[in-house]
Amino acid sequence: MAKFYGIGVGPGDPELLTVKATQRIKKLDVLYTPLAHHGGISVAEKIAQPYLPTTLEIKQRHFPMVKDLATKEKSWAAIAAEIVSDVQAGHDVGFLTLGDPSVYSTYSYILERVQDQIEVETIAGISSFSQIAASLSLPLMLDDELLTVVPATTDEATLKSALDLNDNLVIMKVATHWQMVYRLLADANLLEHAIVVANASMAQQAITPVSQLTAASKLPYFATMLVKKHQTLG
Amino acid sequence: MAKFYGIGVGPGDPELLTVKATQRIKKLDVLYTPLAHHGGISVAEKIAQPYLPTTLEIKQRHFPMVKDLATKEKSWAAIAAEIVSDVQAGHDVGFLTLGDPSVYSTYSYILERVQDQIEVETIAGISSFSQIAASLSLPLMLDDELLTVVPATTDEATLKSALDLNDNLVIMKVATHWQMVYRLLADANLLEHAIVVANASMAQQAITPVSQLTAASKLPYFATMLVKKHQTLG
The missing domain is CATH 3.40.1010.10 (Tetrapyrrole methylase, N-terminal domain)
Incomplete structure (x- = not known):
């Protein structure tokens, strides 16, 4: 049929x-x-x-x-x-x-x-956040930890609450609201706990710890961020 | 090498x-x-x-x-x-x-x-929650929505906060803390917005809307719950 x-x-x-x-x-x-x-x-x-x-x-x-x-x-x-x-x-x-x-x-x-x-x-297919974790050889979550996936296009209060509540965060479309995301991370002292992967698994894949970026950095469209509170990421 | x-x-x-x-x-x-x-x-x-x-x-x-x-x-x-x-x-x-x-x-x-x-x-591999969404032909998340994955083995306050904050929730290992999960869903009026998939993609796969279960139900070990606030699931 x-x-x-x-x-x-x-x-x-x-x-x-x-x-x-x-x-x-x-x-x-x-x-x-x-x-x-x-x-x-x-x-x-x-x-x-x-x-x-x-x-x-x-x-x-x-x-x-x-x-x-x-x-x-x-x-x-x-x-x-x-x-x-x-x-x-x-x-x-x-x-x-x-x-x-x-x-x-x-x-x-x-x-x-x-x-x-x-x-x-x-x-089903492999999601971008699953591939990002694989390309970094990092766990998305362990034991009793939570993982939240949130698009940077959500409102700032929601993004801040998600950052407060969770052990691990995937932030999609970070390029579109980069300054807001960067400021929230800086306020929460999490700049060294975040990493950006652009174009995961494609020829142009690029991995950049957020500690090497600034609020003025320009990111590619297919850029996704992983934030891990319990682990330093560069 | x-x-x-x-x-x-x-x-x-x-x-x-x-x-x-x-x-x-x-x-x-x-x-x-x-x-x-x-x-x-x-x-x-x-x-x-x-x-x-x-x-x-x-x-x-x-x-x-x-x-x-x-x-x-x-x-x-x-x-x-x-x-x-x-x-x-x-x-x-x-x-x-x-x-x-x-x-x-x-x-x-x-x-x-x-x-x-x-x-x-x-x-990378297909995660159980990705397969559950595929087997139900339901989106995990859309537009600006959030998805949180949380194990039922976390503490009750964290699970309640996650349920408050998110549009979509995947609760892993629901069998182990079923009564607590059921009660939180009932308190939040979300019993009709939740569905349990056991043994996703295996021969014994079973899909059960939570509205057909009670606090006394016994679930298989590989049972995972999907909660969607903006959608009735049976």
Whole structure:
């Protein structure tokens, strides 16, 4: 029976897909991918390229990256309707996500619009924060410790509370609110307990302890921070 | 150059290893594994069995599951010394962990005892909470939401604060402190926003909304809870 598959391709290295993801991708009939900014192929599709079957029909669609929710909902609904129609016609349809499809992914918005109408299956991927810990050979958490994952785009009070409560913190999208994040870390005396990994597992991967940065530093878009209260990180 | 590899085998299904993990396992000379309680092979080794080379030397070692830290440290130190000696003799040595090696793993204790002496590489795996979200086809978090992972073995005040602060919570090892967890959820009116997945991706996988459980329910050891404040889960 035809299905819609949400497939995590991991953080960048094509070998970081699961065996299950590669096998599923090889059997897809149709793949929906976002039209990349520069008009080329998306990051997720590039990562999965070694596994794409030659017979695959690729449908590039525009996912607007705007604040206006109505604009986004309109395109999600249109893409969801196309996917439902393809699956009902008997095609196995895939949607690739960078990292893990359950972690901050556009896939979730498509999923909630199709799952009452067609069969869906989500195939987990290695998240960026899992890969960051692996590339540093550092534990995310141990024993009775907590880990919180928080985007720097949240409000400052929430970020401060998360920093107060937790032993370990992953802060996503740090580049977008760098000065605020840096100030909160400095106030909490945690500058030496934080490290930034940009482009984890990709060719341009860069690891920088926060003690080597300043509030004026410029970070790449795919930069993620790990904060460990009980460990000095450079 | 010979190395020590910490390799995540994912939550249970042998197809949920990454391609990188399977390729690395196939080239290992020596594998250290915990002696299972019942004297058989460990869960992680069983998952990786399709990829183990026939020439692999398997060294089963006893990892004491006791409260006494000195006892545990003594055996970690002894196992770490053996691993260092094997790698220095030119062997590629592996250590398998269920799920992700960076998430609550004994691997971390071995790692910190060897990483100044030999080359190490950590290969990320699909964590149990990532697989739980995938098996439910539910997002762990969206937009500016937070996710906290907390073991039920933490103190009650910390668990309550985490529940207050976060949009999404993964509670590990819920079976061990079920009555406390159930009561906190009931007090916060969140019983209908929580779901338990036991043995994710394994043959005995079981999904149960918390609204169908009581404070007296008995849960399996590998049971993990997902709490989503903004979504009803059955």
